[in-house]
Amino acid sequence: MPTTYLEAIREGLWEEMERDPNVFLLGEDIGIYGGAFKVTAGFIEHFGEKRVVDTPISEAAIAGAAIGAGLMGLRPVAEMQFADFITCGFDQIVNFAAKCRYRWGAAVPIVVRAPSGGGIHGGPFHSQNPEMWFVRTPGLKVVAPATAYDAKGLIKSAIRDNDPVIFFEHKGLYRKIKEELPAEEYTVPIGKAKVVREGRDLTIVTYGSMVWVALEAAEKLAEEGASVEVVDLRTLLPLDRDTVCESVKKTSKVLLLHEDTRTGGMAGELAASITESIWDYLDGPIVRVTAPDTPVPYSPPLEDAFLPNCDKVVEKARSLWRY
Amino acid sequence: MSAIPAVTGDRPDQRTADATLAHQCLYYMSMMRELEDRIERKLYRQGKIVGGVYVGRGQEAIPVGTALLSGPEDIMLPSHRDLAVFLVRGVSPGRILAQYMGRAGGLTRGRDGNMHMGDMKHGLVAIISALAATVPVAAGIALALRYRGSNGVAFNYFGDGATSRGDWHEGVNFASVQKLPVVFICNNNQYAYSTPLSLQMACANVADRGPAYNMPAEIVDGNDVLAVHAATRRAVDYARSGQGPYLLECKTFRMTGHSAHDAAHYVPKGLFDEWGKLDPIVRLEARMLAEGWADTAEIEQNRASVRREVDEAVEWADASPLPDPSTLLVDVYEGQ
Numbered sequence: 001m002p003t004t005y006l007e008a009i010r011e012g013l014w015e016e017m018e019r020d021p022n023v024f025l026l027g028e029d030i031g032i033y034g035g036a037f038k039v040t041a042g043f044i045e046h047f048g049e050k051r052v053v054d055t056p057i058s059e060a061a062i063a064g065a066a067i068g069a070g071l072m073g074l075r076p077v078a079e080m081q082f083a084d085f086i087t088c089g090f091d092q093i094v095n096f097a098a099k100c101r102y103r104w105g106a107a108v109p110i111v112v113r114a115p116s117g118g119g120i121h122g123g124p125f126h127s128q129n130p131e132m133w134f135v136r137t138p139g140l141k142v143v144a145p146a147t148a149y150d151a152k153g154l155i156k157s158a159i160r161d162n163d164p165v166i167f168f169e170h171k172g173l174y175r176k177i178k179e180e181l182p183a184e185e186y187t188v189p190i191g192k193a194k195v196v197r198e199g200r201d202l203t204i205v206t207y208g209s210m211v212w213v214a215l216e217a218a219e220k221l222a223e224e225g226a227s228v229e230v231v232d233l234r235t236l237l238p239l240d241r242d243t244v245c246e247s248v249k250k251t252s253k254v255l256l257l258h259e260d261t262r263t264g265g266m267a268g269e270l271a272a273s274i275t276e277s278i279w280d281y282l283d284g285p286i287v288r289v290t291a292p293d294t295p296v297p298y299s300p301p302l303e304d305a306f307l308p309n310c311d312k313v314v315e316k317a318r319s320l321w322r323y
Numbered sequence: 324m325s326a327i328p329a330v331t332g333d334r335p336d337q338r339t340a341d342a343t344l345a346h347q348c349l350y351y352m353s354m355m356r357e358l359e360d361r362i363e364r365k366l367y368r369q370g371k372i373v374g375g376v377y378v379g380r381g382q383e384a385i386p387v388g389t390a391l392l393s394g395p396e397d398i399m400l401p402s403h404r405d406l407a408v409f410l411v412r413g414v415s416p417g418r419i420l421a422q423y424m425g426r427a428g429g430l431t432r433g434r435d436g437n438m439h440m441g442d443m444k445h446g447l448v449a450i451i452s453a454l455a456a457t458v459p460v461a462a463g464i465a466l467a468l469r470y471r472g473s474n475g476v477a478f479n480y481f482g483d484g485a486t487s488r489g490d491w492h493e494g495v496n497f498a499s500v501q502k503l504p505v506v507f508i509c510n511n512n513q514y515a516y517s518t519p520l521s522l523q524m525a526c527a528n529v530a531d532r533g534p535a536y537n538m539p540a541e542i543v544d545g546n547d548v549l550a551v552h553a554a555t556r557r558a559v560d561y562a563r564s565g566q567g568p569y570l571l572e573c574k575t576f577r578m579t580g581h582s583a584h585d586a587a588h589y590v591p592k593g594l595f596d597e598w599g600k601l602d603p604i605v606r607l608e609a610r611m612l613a614e615g616w617a618d619t620a621e622i623e624q625n626r627a628s629v630r631r632e633v634d635e636a637v638e639w640a641d642a643s644p645l646p647d648p649s650t651l652l653v654d655v656y657e658g659q
Contacts, residue, residue, distance in 0.1 A: 024470070050470065053466075053501075055497060056493070056496055056497055056500060058459075058493035058496065058497055060459055060489060060490040060493045060494070061459040061462060061490070061493035061494055061496070061497040062459075063459070064456065064458070064459020064460045064462065064463060064490060064493075064494060065459050065460070065462045065463030065466055065494075065497060066463060067459075067460050067463055068448075068459070068460040068461060068462060068463020068464035068465070068466065068467065068477075069463040069464070069466055069467040069470070070463075071443060071448060071460070071463075071464060071467075072398070072463075072464055072467035072468070072471070073467070074467045074470060074471075076463070091451075091453050091456055091490065092456060092459065092460075092490070095451045095452075095453060095456065096451055096456055096460065099451070100449070101654055101655070101656070101657070102434055102654050102655050103431050103434045103435045103439065103449060104430060104431050104434070104435070104440060104441045104442065104449045105442075105654065106441060106443055106448075106449070107657065138655050139655055139656070141656070161657075162657045163656050163657055238656070
């Protein structure tokens, strides 16, 4: 039976909690209520209050308590109800967790789950993609799976990792996508991108929900005769520049796509990296398709205009292909 | 834990437990004072310490009186004015000086300076500059102690200024809701950088914040180490017994500026004179003499041996190499 993206995260959490008694969960409404998105429904009944901790509405306390427990060798998984609320625990994550190992050699093996992304009419405070705040914080790892397979494999790797990992799970994918998952145990390594569609003429590099937009665009462009390769970053920090560059060396043209806003987005970093290391392989300008530099608007026509989509990608990719 | 200095003198067998405690307190308070004098008045001025220097002169009774009650299972989260906590937990004075001097032998190997240091082997957590940030972390540590069935307690130190911050309240609230074994220790030195208490909070005491969290809160004379010790015992017993966190407000005064570069012109001079008379080391020495716990020769001997020990520590730290720039990229992540 196919497994949804949401169910894959659930399975990953469940299996890790069964495997390692040091793994526990904390967050707002995750226990009795089962979580705002029901990712942890049924956990408190099975694992008990000790391992599924309902907290006050205190993101700094959630992040800080996770850090404290992590310093003691436990493996807490903290849930931010929406990635947007992570700002309230920002200092704990970027100043405390991220710098412990470098400063004083202390491991902080925590996971912060952050349901992110738009397309659900959540408005400015329930739709953001705040990954870049963390991607530019050395000491953190940042993952953003696009598939159910990767969501399960990466949450398990994140829990086992001895450094703090921010796990961006896209809300729009929770119940939208599903796939058959292996019956046997598996993990997906942090720090490895993946070519999810092979092509010769042009590379689209993206992550999260936009992987599906890129694949849809690649399909349409194929009808026009373009062979499009799609690279799913999967991990944003540490960034797998090698896989990106290998693909671009092959196709010589690259379109960078993300749902996050434009300035200071991942596309800028990728563009700089590609230019620095394989500039002479390029046969065209590096092109970006991103959300514009605005807050995420609520009303459907505005949000639709804000979000990158297949048509926008096809249009830009087509002109790059013909360049 | 470091070896507690042997009580010397002609009548060791007859000393009361109080006398032994007083000698321990005197040693650690004197060590902290002497180390910080060297740090602030010598090494900093000689340019051997290049960054910020924040000392706890006049506040030594608080880290000493509290930390002496910590056991091996307990975890300490000292603030930047609690140097003696490191001494009590067995960190050598040389490593502390090397830390200040940015040497490879310091606790952070030159990655951070001053009191921004920790070592989980000694149960010591490093602060970050945003000082109340350790409060939620202390709650998490206490949660982990309970999770593992340990009897340990988290000792969480902060100043009066930190109690204005949101994360202080979030951490204290979470600890109270969960009844976590944390002793919250406030060194209320009445100034947060240049901001006096009256501009920091509308209540008279930090302890007044306790009832809002259904948390016992006690005010203690922070310049009386034996009083701090006695209050800490009540606090630790309460927390260890599973009843929840306990707030200890130690009233003291910051006998310096915020840091070595700050002459504290904003502090009415009379306050320094007034609090100078309440110096915790002078008071303890007087008490020891009055109680017959020590004679003047022993007091002098303590001073001399502390000076010697710090001389040696300075020598050790100064001989410790500066970090190799090739280590810049190491330890951002595990195995890197």
